[in-house]
Amino acid sequence: MSAQPLLRVTGLRKFFPVRGGLLGRKVADVQAVDGISFEVARGETLGIVGESGCGKSTTARLLIRLVEPDAGEIVFDGLGLGDGLTLSELRRQAQMVFQDSYASLNPRLTVGDSIAFGPRVHGMKAAAARALAQDLLRRVGLDPALFAGRYPHELSGGQRQRVNIARALALSPRLLILDEAVSALDKSVEAQVLNLLGDLKAELGLTYVFISHDLDVVRFMSDRVMVMYLGKVVEIGDVEAIYADPRHPYTAALLSAMPSTDPDRRTEEAPLAGDPPNPIDPPPGCRFHTRCPFAEEPCRRAEPGLNPAGDRRQVACHVNDPSSGHSRAGRQGEAA
Amino acid sequence: MAPPPAAATILPPAQRHRGYWAGVGRRLLRDRVAMACAAVLLAILLAALLAPWLGLADPYRGSIARRLRPIGFTTPQGFTHWLGTDEQGRDMLARLVHGARLSLFLGVVPVVNAFVIGSALGILAGYAGGKVNMAIMRTIDVFYAFPSVLLAIAISGALGAGISNSLLSLTIVFVPPIARVAESVTTSVRALDFVDAARASGAGAFTIIRVHVLGNVLGPVFVYATGLVSVAMILASGLSFLGLGTRPPEPEWGLMLNTLRTAIYSQPLVAALPGAMIFVVSICFNLLSDGLRSAMDVKL
Numbered sequence: 001m002s003a004q005p006l007l008r009v010t011g012l013r014k015f016f017p018v019r020g021g022l023l024g025r026k027v028a029d030v031q032a033v034d035g036i037s038f039e040v041a042r043g044e045t046l047g048i049v050g051e052s053g054c055g056k057s058t059t060a061r062l063l064i065r066l067v068e069p070d071a072g073e074i075v076f077d078g079l080g081l082g083d084g085l086t087l088s089e090l091r092r093q094a095q096m097v098f099q100d101s102y103a104s105l106n107p108r109l110t111v112g113d114s115i116a117f118g119p120r121v122h123g124m125k126a127a128a129a130r131a132l133a134q135d136l137l138r139r140v141g142l143d144p145a146l147f148a149g150r151y152p153h154e155l156s157g158g159q160r161q162r163v164n165i166a167r168a169l170a171l172s173p174r175l176l177i178l179d180e181a182v183s184a185l186d187k188s189v190e191a192q193v194l195n196l197l198g199d200l201k202a203e204l205g206l207t208y209v210f211i212s213h214d215l216d217v218v219r220f221m222s223d224r225v226m227v228m229y230l231g232k233v234v235e236i237g238d239v240e241a242i243y244a245d246p247r248h249p250y251t252a253a254l255l256s257a258m259p260s261t262d263p264d265r266r267t268e269e270a271p272l273a274g275d276p277p278n279p280i281d282p283p284p285g286c287r288f289h290t291r292c293p294f295a296e297e298p299c300r301r302a303e304p305g306l307n308p309a310g311d312r313r314q315v316a317c318h319v320n321d322p323s324s325g326h327s328r329a330g331r332q333g334e335a336a
Numbered sequence: 337m338a339p340p341p342a343a344a345t346i347l348p349p350a351q352r353h354r355g356y357w358a359g360v361g362r363r364l365l366r367d368r369v370a371m372a373c374a375a376v377l378l379a380i381l382l383a384a385l386l387a388p389w390l391g392l393a394d395p396y397r398g399s400i401a402r403r404l405r406p407i408g409f410t411t412p413q414g415f416t417h418w419l420g421t422d423e424q425g426r427d428m429l430a431r432l433v434h435g436a437r438l439s440l441f442l443g444v445v446p447v448v449n450a451f452v453i454g455s456a457l458g459i460l461a462g463y464a465g466g467k468v469n470m471a472i473m474r475t476i477d478v479f480y481a482f483p484s485v486l487l488a489i490a491i492s493g494a495l496g497a498g499i500s501n502s503l504l505s506l507t508i509v510f511v512p513p514i515a516r517v518a519e520s521v522t523t524s525v526r527a528l529d530f531v532d533a534a535r536a537s538g539a540g541a542f543t544i545i546r547v548h549v550l551g552n553v554l555g556p557v558f559v560y561a562t563g564l565v566s567v568a569m570i571l572a573s574g575l576s577f578l579g580l581g582t583r584p585p586e587p588e589w590g591l592m593l594n595t596l597r598t599a600i601y602s603q604p605l606v607a608a609l610p611g612a613m614i615f616v617v618s619i620c621f622n623l624l625s626d627g628l629r630s631a632m633d634v635k636l
Contacts, residue, residue: 066532088538096536104529108356108551114530117547118537151356164533171537 004078005039006207007094007175012036012062012072018280028280032058034231035072037306040175045201045208047222047239049215049254051276055231056211057099060179063209064094077174092122095168099180101160105152111163112137112148118170136166140196158189162196169200177209182217194221215258219243224312227251230279230287233306237313247315249292286318298325356551363631370627373620380617384436392430393417395587399425404603420606422592423599424585428606432613435587438499442581442588443569443617446503450510451561457511458518459553463526463545473519479512488571492580502581506568510561517560521553555632562625566618573614589614 013036015029033055040046048056061067063074065087076093079085098104105114115136116129124132134144140162152160161181168176178197182190194217201208210221218225219239226236227250235248246252253272272291277283286304289295298318309315318324364370383390393415402411405421419428461472479487491505525531526549534544573590575581582588584595592610599607 061532064536066535091536091538096533098529098533100529104533106530106534106548106552109547117534117539121537121539121543167533167537 004042006042006077007040007063007209008073008075009039009063010037010073010075012059012074013070014058014062014067015070031231031279031282033062033069034282036228036231036233038226038233038236040207040209043205043207044223045210045221047218047225048209048211048228049213049218049225050228051254052213053230053276053279054228055279056213056228057179058231059228060096060177060209060211063177064091064096066096092171093173094175094177095171095173096177096179097161097164097168097181099183101157101164101184102152104164105160105167107152110149110151111155111160112144114152115163115167115170118167122171132170133166136169137163139169139200140166141192142166156189158185158193161185161193165193165196165200169204172204173206175207175209177211179211180213181210183212183214190217197221215243215255227254230276230282232287233314233316234288235313235315235317236306237309237315238311241311241313247309247313247320248288248317249294249319250288253291286316294319294326294328296326360628360631364627367627367631370624370631373623373627376616377620377624380436380613381440383433384440387430387433387437390433392433393427395426395430395434396585397426398422401425404599404606406603407605419609420603422596422606428609431587431592432589432609435589435592435610436613438582438586438588439569439572439590439614440617442499442502442506442572443565443621446506446568446572447510447561447564449503449507450514450564451557453507454511454514455518455554455557458515458520458557459522459545459549461515462519462522462553463541463549465523465526469519469523472515476512476515479508484509484567485571485574488575489578489580492575497580497583499582502572502575505575506571509571510564510568513564514557514561518553518557521556522549525549525552559625559629559632562628563622565621565625569614569618569621573610 012033014033015031017026018028018030019025020027036055036059038046048059050056058067062069062072065081074081074090076085076090081087081090105111109117112130112133115133116124116126119129119132120126130148134148137144137147142159142162147155147159147163152163155163164181181197182193185193197208198221200206208221210218212218212221222239224237225239225242227234227242227248229250235242235246235251242251243255246255250272257272274291277287277290283290283300284303285301286292286295286299289299292299296318302318302324304316304318304321304324306314306316307321309320318326319328322329399421402409402417402421402425403423405417405425407420408416408418409420410416417427417429419432422428422431457472457476461469482490488502488505488509491508492502495501495504531544531548534548539547569589572581573588573593576588576590577594579594582591584591589610593614596607596610
């Protein structure tokens with residue numbers, strides 16, 4: 001891992017306006033992503049986990065500017081977006097695979113044409129783009145002679161997702177954002193696609209941002225993991241370290257809700273009760289305090305910052321911050 | 337982490353890859369009702385195009401002595417008026433066939449014009465969204481405040497009678513509904529991930545519309561527009577009936593219906609003929625558009 005991260009995100013924020021009333025005035029904001037910062041090192045896989053609606057997908061779309069951020073900075077390979085790096089260059093370097101394999105392919109185009117579209121846009125000749133598409137189909141394990149001329153509805157979900165991966169690779173990106181890319185697949189097909197992703201990463205030297213709600217899959221795929229809750233990063237660090245010893249109560253709750261087939265590893269701890277609060281009106285202070293078993297007065301008052309906690313780990317929890325005034329503060333920090 | 341054997345083996349290899357439109361054509365050809373309607377329309381169209389060479393009587397020449405003769409009337413000279421004569425003694429068959437030219441023209445051309453203009457506006461509004469959408473669609477909503485018949489009459493009335501004016505007014509009448517369908521389809525297509533994927537691959541709005549939006553939007557809009565042809569014919573006939581469209585003695589079904597209405601008691605069958613033609617052509621267009629709709633409905 002070189003010193004300069006492939007992707008550095010600072011203070012990324014996106015509020016979606018909620019319009020109402022007769023004149024469509026803005027009445028509120030959905031605070032989808034609220035000031036998150038993280039880095040992705042060259043060649044690593046960063047997993048992003050969290051419940052539905054925590055801002056995972058918005059983060060993915062913000063990274064390649066499919067959604068315009070309200071604030072925040074994206075630095076790709078040392079070049080800031082708008083500061084040495086153009087949007088089209090960022091989008092060539094960073095590509096995305098979407099969850100819905102069917103909706104992400106144009107039903108009127110053959111899969112070969114879908115894959116060739118990006119290179120064609122970037123000025124590649126039709127014949128060369130077709131050849132590239134066939135090569136990419138072969139790479140993702142689909143025989144081009146059989147598949148290049150097919151339409152999306154003639155393919156199975158797993159095959160379509162392979163096509164989507166091939167399409168994302170068509171511009172030779174360095175970063176691949178996988179937004180729940182395997183979540184809609186059968187378990188056996190999912191395993192095949194995950195293996196394919198692993199192979200492609202090794203062959204092409206890719207870097208992944210792997211978004212999923214499936215904790216097992218994230219553990220299998222990722223080097224580091226970022227846990228999100230209501231538009232905030234609550235914990236980020238090496239995947240094994242976090243899975244072994246979650247520091248944030250939310251991470252702990254999330255992991256304890258993970259079904260295990262090993263009787264020795266079953267926990268008696270109660271998983272989280274209830275739904276996350278409404279992101280239109282998130283609770284003050286720590287956003288997790290409404291569901292947190294350790295919530296105290298400081299949690300209701302002040303929002304915890306994302307502070308270092310041990311080796312390459314950051315946690316946003318008052319318990320982790322000795323100066324926060326939380327009764328448990330310092331105890332875990334000292335232990336680590 | 338051995339690479340899995342390609343999932344390619346699951347599908348049989350001997351599948352022919354047909355284009356989407358080839359599939360639509362194939363399904364449409366199998367639809368007997370749609371094909372029958374297409375045949376009827378084609379026959380009428382051919383007759384209309386070839387009218388001067390079909391050996392028909394002169395559609396403009398009347399005879400005071402032989403007004404409003406019944407169907408199958410044969411003159412002493414041995415000429416048979418297969419469909420009788422109208423209130424000026426003109427041969428009904430010749431007038432109906434010649435009338436098909438204008439009636440079909442007034443049915444199809446405004447819809448084609450409105451299809452082009454309406455689709456462009458609707459796709460622009462749907463793809464751009466936001467304020468552009470607001471500006472276009474609210475302007476179009478203004479036209480919805482008036483019933484289409486009233487709007488056509490108002491515009492034609494303001495512009496004056498005549499074929500080109502009724503063409504214009506009918507075009508204006510059909511732009512709003514077509515634009516609205518195009519807008520709603522475009523909006524739903526715009527929200528699909530493949531448009532985002534195309535944006536992510538660096539394509540500009542124009543390229544995305546050309547490659548990814550048009551193919552998915554024009555089909556449904558085309559089906560809708562096909563159904564409007566019959567409405568256009570009826571509206572055009574209505575305008576002629578009111579004296580705002582075609583001027584006599586030009587043969588046109590709506591106008592003929594108007595002038596023959598006085599004969600409804602003496603020669604009801606003859607008087608009903610132009611209406612019957614309008615009915616047949618309309619229903620054929622409607623059934624054909626229904627067939628097209630089902631043929632274009634891709635089943636997964």
